[in-house]
Amino acid sequence: MTTAQERRQQERQARRRRIQEAAREVFAAKGYAKTSIEQVARQASLSVGAIYLYFRSKEDLYVSLLEETLLTIDGELKTIRSSGNPQGLKAAWNYLFQWATADVEGTRILRLISQPGVRKQLSDQVAEATSSGLGRLREHFGALIAEGVSKDRYHSISPGESADIIWSLFLGVLQSSDARTNLSISGATLEESAATAFRTIEGSWLKNQSVAEAA
Secondary structure, X not given: OOOHHHHHHHHHHHHHHHHHHHHHHHHHHXXXXXXXXXXXXXXXXXXXXXXXXXXXXXXXXXXXXXXXXXXXXXXXXXXXXXXXXXXXXXXXXXHHHHHHHHOHHHHHHHHHHOOOOXXXXXXXXXXXXXXXXXXXXXXXXXXXXXXXXXOOOEXXXXXXXXXXXXXXXXXXXXXXXXXXXXXXXXXXXXXXXHHHHHHHHHHHHEOOHHHHHHO
């Protein structure tokens, strides 16, 4: 039997998700800069005060939208890891860019996280959930790299440090693509840049360079 405390917790979680769903719609329609807490409250049919019972700031609410996304990515990377694909790292990298193409707003949230001073705008709940989600992604990439090392595909490299490089490269490719788009600079597409970036970094790790050329 569900206790009164459990029911209250379920109701609180349901209302929190309701706010996030409303926020996702408003942010997608208006963009982060032009969205206000008041607009989200109207979309959710709640008072502004009710929003602040769940989220510290607009930044807190915006970043919280990554929670579900990171769970989805986590599940996909788990599937890739368990598939036994010898090119699992490449598959994981490609999946990240498939997600980035489909969820542009999600990539914008990632960039907001890197902005100076944003941590003080985040509640501990949102900061910890986001940190945990990103940590799981790092673990998946580290495990795929470690598997490559153990199977003598890669040189003896640090899986953790190499996973950090992969993540930094992912963010860098996204930012470079955005800059070219914003300034109308011709160049490779996001998909082409992603493929080139991966070939370059993995090629520096591969023991057999003919494998890199074939890929």
